[in-house]
Amino acid sequence: MAGITSADVARESGVSRTTVSYVLTGRDGVNISEETRRRVRETAVRLGYAPSAAARALRTGRSDLVLCILPDWPVGPVIETLLDELADELSGRGLSVLVHHGRGARSLTDLWRTVTPRAVIGFAPFADHDLLAMRQAGIQVLGTLGEDDQPDPALPSESQLRIGGLQAGHLGRRRGRIGYAWPTDSRLEVFARDRLLGVRRACTELGLPEPVVRPVGLDVDAAAVAVRAWRGQEVTGVAAYNDDVALAVLAGLRAEGLSCPEGCAVIGVDDVPAARLAAPALTTVSQSIEVQARYLAALVLADLDGAEDKPVHPGHGLHVVERDSA
Structure with a gap:
């Protein structure tokens, strides 16, 4: 079954698609009566209309997504906690976290061109050509430490x-x-x-x-x-x-x-x-994962705000939790 479009909302409301677009995007400075605005909103809710993320990305040049690229790792409590905390921190700015696991044959280029993310966070170094292409497209690319230069995977962490x-x-x-x-x-x-x-x-x-x-x-x-x-x-x-x-x-x-x-x-x-x-x-x-997640979120938001001073890395936060087994 095809999804509900703005054309469906316009037809049911008795207005043009342009009017629907102005109402649902909250555009100011347009002479539309409050009665018409109310009717369009109620119709959109009744029909279950949701604006297209792809269309929004075409209009703005970017989506509201932060893309996290995970290598082919098993996902356990640490990664789950990191992603949950990161999503919570970014949600206050209307950003959503999209997680991609590096499994299968789909290229990274196909992925980021499809979703047009605001930022990409890599949990492992990117290939040089992928890194260059994303940065040329104006996408903020971060490692989990916020490094500008990728770490050498041959060196110990x-x-x-x-x-x-x-x-x-x-x-x-x-x-x-x-x-x-x-x-x-x-x-x-x-x-x-x-x-x-x-x-x-x-x-x-x-x-x-x-x-x-x-x-x-x-x-x-x-x-x-x-x-x-x-x-x-x-x-x-x-x-x-x-x-x-x-x-x-x-x-x-x-x-x-x-x-x-x-x-x-x-x-x-x-x-x-x-x-x-x-x-x-x-x-x-x-590993104090919550602290690392807040730092990553602060890096993304600082870039979006054009801040000159970047957040200072809080350190790894590693410490022994002593219990009965040792």
Whole structure:
């Protein structure tokens, strides 16, 4: 069934399409009676008319969308929280967040030309030709840190290194050997690599042995296999890639009859709601996602307002949330 158009509203109201356009866009300085305005609005509501976003973009040159480009990552609580907070912050200015996952064969160029966004936020570096084309089209392009120049993906991420360092520093107080629970989802390897590097560097600084790395799937049997291996290598604490993997490690410890933290301490990353409900409650590293979302929203709004002074990055906000597991 075709959607209701402004022509339908005009026909039902007994006025021209131009009059409908003036009324529904709130255009001032046009001699239209209040009775006519009321009739047009009531007709639009009764018919269920909604203005076309595409048409609005053609008129203004831009839509009211902020396009977030996600690579092919699994979307967990951290990304969900970031996007929710970003949408809340921007909604007060009449902006909507559109999320695109980098899956499938559709080109980025086709996407941004279709929706004509006000701004594009990239959660990973763009190809050089995509970045140039968007900026030539007058689209504001941001990374998640608001950087003008894209980070080199071959270099370790400062924030991910810091996460691993915090984990190892907390576990290192036990002066035992640290294990690292590597995620089995290959899409997470870019983060796991840098977090593990942070753990390794911290172990070196603390005079601890090289961490023992084991893959841990999100099931009890796989986690129990890793726990047995760590036990044989005298591991006293495990730094897990994230809270999901850490919860699997806790399950593996229970399956092997080991207590936590007495037999083996565990620390995760993300501070998901389930972390505080675990038995024992999970110690973790928080990324302060709400703060990052507010910063991204402030960057977008500062550009729209033509502000010369850009918001100052608040820092990564990483900190250990200490609970019973470590």
